[in-house]
Amino acid sequence: MSSRQRLVLSIIDFLNQSIDDGTVKQDDKESLEVAIQCIGEAFGVDPTDDRQNERLSVKPATLQSIFDVFIKTRDNFASPVASAAPPTQAPVKPSVADREYAEKFKGEGNSHMTAKQYDAAIEAYTRAITLDPTNPVYYSNRAAAYSSKNAHNEAAVDAEKAIEVEPSFVKAYHRLGHAHYCLGDFRSAASAFRRGLDIDPSNTNLNSGLRNAEARILPDDEPESVMTDAASSGAGAGAGGGLGGMADMLSGMGLGGGSGGMPDLSSFMNNPRMMEMAQQMMQNGGLERMMQNPAVANMMGRVQSGNMPSMAELMADPSLRELASQFGAGGAQ
Known part of the structure; x- marks a missing residue:
C-alpha cells in the first residue's frame, strides 16, 4: 500500500x-x-x-518531473513503427503579448535568483514557459534554479528540454553536464559537454567541465576505492591537478562547499595537512602573492558580500585555475 x-x-x-x-x-x-x-x-x-x-515523500522529485522523465525516456526508446508515424503538429507560436509577458516573468525569475529565492524563481520561469514554451532560455534558467537548490534531476530534465527546443543553444549543454556531474553520473556529464563542444569548440566552460568529468570517470575494471583514495590523499592538488584536483581534495576532506555554499571552516582549520600548507605559504611569501592576485581579491569581495562562488565557477575561471596549481605546488614543497 x-x-x-x-x-x-x-x-x-x-x-x-x-x-x-x-x-x-x-x-x-x-x-x-x-x-x-x-x-x-x-x-x-x-x-x-x-x-x-x-x-x-519523493522530494526533491515531483510528480511533474517524474512524468517528464518518463515521457523523455519513452520518446527516446520509441519503436520504429511509432517513429514512422506522421509528425505531430508544431506548437502554436506565442503571440507578441505572450512573449512580452513571458519576458517580464523571466526578469522576475532573474531577480529572485539574485536574491537566492530559488522556489520563487522556479515559479516565475514556469509562468514564462507557460506563455512561451518555444524559448530555450526559460528552461535553461529554470534548470539553473533547480541546480541551485540541489534538485539536479529536475535541472537535467529542463536542460534537455531547452536543447529539444533549440539544439544550438550551447548554455543548455553546460547546464545538462553540470546536473549530471552533481548527480555523480560523470559519463553522462562528459557526453553533455562534448555535445556542446561540437557546436562551440572554443567554449571555456564546456572544455573545463569536460576535463573535470573525464577526470572522475573510472575505467570499467578499476574499483571505486581508487578514486576515493586519490581524493582523500589530495593527489590532484599537488600533482599539477589545478583547481579540479584541489576541488577533489577539498571534497575528500569534507570541505566542498556544495552548490555555492561555504566550506566547513572548522574542518579546514583542524586538518593538519591544510594547516601545514598554509604555514609553508606564509613562510615562502606565497600567501602575500595570493592576496595580491586580482582574482582572489574579487572572490574575497564576493564572500564578504555573502555571495560565495560555487566550485563550478572557480573551476571555470582560468586565473583561479592557475592560482590553484601554484597553491598545490606550494603545499607540496
Whole structure:
C-alpha cells in the first residue's frame, strides 16, 4: 500500500501546488480542495501528517518531473513503427503579448535568483514557459534554479528540454553536464559537454567541465576505492591537478562547499595537512602573492558580500585555475 500512498501523496502535492500557483481558476479551487480531501481519505493519506509525509515523500522529485522523465525516456526508446508515424503538429507560436509577458516573468525569475529565492524563481520561469514554451532560455534558467537548490534531476530534465527546443543553444549543454556531474553520473556529464563542444569548440566552460568529468570517470575494471583514495590523499592538488584536483581534495576532506555554499571552516582549520600548507605559504611569501592576485581579491569581495562562488565557477575561471596549481605546488614543497 505504501507505494500507492506515495503516488497519492505526490498527486495531492501536485494539486495543492496547482492551487497555490494559480493554475486552477478561483471558481474551481473549492471543488478541488474537496477532491483532495476525498482522495486522501480513500487511500489513508493525510498531507498534514509530517511523519507520514516524511515516510512517503519523493522530494526533491515531483510528480511533474517524474512524468517528464518518463515521457523523455519513452520518446527516446520509441519503436520504429511509432517513429514512422506522421509528425505531430508544431506548437502554436506565442503571440507578441505572450512573449512580452513571458519576458517580464523571466526578469522576475532573474531577480529572485539574485536574491537566492530559488522556489520563487522556479515559479516565475514556469509562468514564462507557460506563455512561451518555444524559448530555450526559460528552461535553461529554470534548470539553473533547480541546480541551485540541489534538485539536479529536475535541472537535467529542463536542460534537455531547452536543447529539444533549440539544439544550438550551447548554455543548455553546460547546464545538462553540470546536473549530471552533481548527480555523480560523470559519463553522462562528459557526453553533455562534448555535445556542446561540437557546436562551440572554443567554449571555456564546456572544455573545463569536460576535463573535470573525464577526470572522475573510472575505467570499467578499476574499483571505486581508487578514486576515493586519490581524493582523500589530495593527489590532484599537488600533482599539477589545478583547481579540479584541489576541488577533489577539498571534497575528500569534507570541505566542498556544495552548490555555492561555504566550506566547513572548522574542518579546514583542524586538518593538519591544510594547516601545514598554509604555514609553508606564509613562510615562502606565497600567501602575500595570493592576496595580491586580482582574482582572489574579487572572490574575497564576493564572500564578504555573502555571495560565495560555487566550485563550478572557480573551476571555470582560468586565473583561479592557475592560482590553484601554484597553491598545490606550494603545499607540496
